[in-house]
Amino acid sequence: MALLALAGVTRSVRLPDASVLEILRGVDLEVEVGDHVSVVGRSGSGKTTLLNLLGLLDSPTHGTIHFEDRLVSKLSSGARDRARGADIGFIFQQFNLLPGRTALENVMTPLLYATGRQFWKRTSIAGEMLERVGLSERMSSMPEKLSGGEQQRVAIARALVRGPRLILADEPTGALDIETGATIMKLLDDVAETSGAALITITHDANVAALARRHYRLDHGTLTPVDINRMLSLAVPEVTL
């Protein structure tokens, strides 16, 4: 059974002039446990909307989203929030570390929404996670004292600290240089593989997308499988946006 399955997912919004704008059209996607999927697309192609749906931040207009055997597209807002906290980890382009908090406190943040051992042992769990991403020496550092690569490592540790089964990486290397980006992607891939989590990378960078095992292209709301190597060799402008 797929970890995540989108079937015929459509997302549309009503514009002020009463017309309907379809952002996503009949999206089908299955993601297995431990899978690594990339989605490329230019600005306005619907990447953010897809991310919202994958991250259970929004509900589709039509179609279904199953997380394992649960029909999450029909869950209440509160249940979706809990499912997101427990099973999904987010990594953002701009790292989005909380200012004024140390690396350790940032990694502890998701554990504040956990229960039981994860909540009460949050300091030690967050410390262990930072060790896993090689930042055991920088636990007390504020985000502004960390390099871009270190900040993204903290963000990765934060995304993984609750042991999610799905990691959503939104332009994870967008704010990093090529070398650091490659290192971060390798780390992300390794950590995801070790923890058995599925990884979905949403990016406009075909080189980052190429690191995934399966590749999709989102164009005008339609998601289609794509041969990323062929696209890279053709250097089509829209995949290196």
Place this chain on the structure above:
Amino acid sequence: MRRFFTGIVGAVVEARAELRIHRTRVLLSLIGVAVAITALTTVVGLGAIAQQSTLESMERGGGRAATLSAYTYSATGAAIDSATLSAAVETIKERYAISYSSTNGNVTMGIQFADGVAQVNTQLVDVDFATMHRFQVTDGSWFQSGDANRMAPALIVNEAFWQRIGSPDLRTHPTVTITGTYPTTGVIIGIGSQYQGDPSPSAIMLTDAYVAVAGDGQFAQQPPSYEFWVPEEVAEPLTTAIQRDLTAAVGDGASVSVNRNDYAGYGGEDPLLPVKLIVTGVAVLILFLGALSLVNISLVTVRQRIREIGIRRSFGASAGRVFFAVMMESVVGTFAAGVIGVFLAVLIVENPTVQELIAQGAADLPPFPIEAALIGLGAATAVGALAGLLPALVAVRVKVIDAIRY
């Protein structure tokens, strides 16, 4: 239950961290709230004192609520038998269990001063009068029940009287001569007057003492009036009952009028309403200004909070949890500011100098009004909720990914 408990603790941890991180902003905004609450609570507290002062001023004139005044008039010109009247009053006091009453009158007595005899307005009262009218002597003491039997009647004189006899020390028991057919020596036991600042000499004397000295001939044409201090809830039926009893006692040749003279019996609008309205208006204005500044600061920082809350939402914070945390952060902060504000207000209101300035001689200064403290704390909490509500609502309604990408 486990989720609820960790949710509460988690929200506290979040709020604490948030207050620590944004301490400068929080401190600045809370100083504004604390100042507003201090002002609000102080105004309400001082308002209570001012109200008490106004109340006492009214009670000094018309008596405490409810004071019933009974007047008798001769309908035919024939004298009203004061002994009958007096006996009827005693019966009334006994029948209706009236504990405080006073037989009042106004007479003129000749007093021998160093520069000659002067006619002095003299107020005749009973011992209970001081309690009923909140009368206080500025020096010496009020009458005791046995003073009516003194051979040398006790007198309480006003400032002008006292100065005219050379401002003697009351401990020396200064005396004056009351002129008349049978000149009598009066002993001054206290200084005070119902009418502050009266430039003419005046005196107060017990009615019984006056009758003993001058006889009741004075009352033949102008009978004394009677005052009864009764519980407010029975004032109306007692007015009717006393009127009926006195009318029966004096007979057909006289008419009796019994009515309320105290401020609460005026009817119509509450005489203290203007004071209350002014105090409430000022308090609300102050609170509004305090709330406005806090809401202003909250709205300025809402953008920053939206991003942070978006991040938290992406990690599983529910809308309710975010709402609760943001609200609690604000409410706890303003409540703490409220406690400080109320504490400062108590220090101000209970300050003797401030009290003296506001009370204007009020005798029964009220303790710091508990409702002022509650209003202060309630207002602080409400302001915190209001100021927290706007950013919380905005943050909860925003699209999470949009907030993060902002």
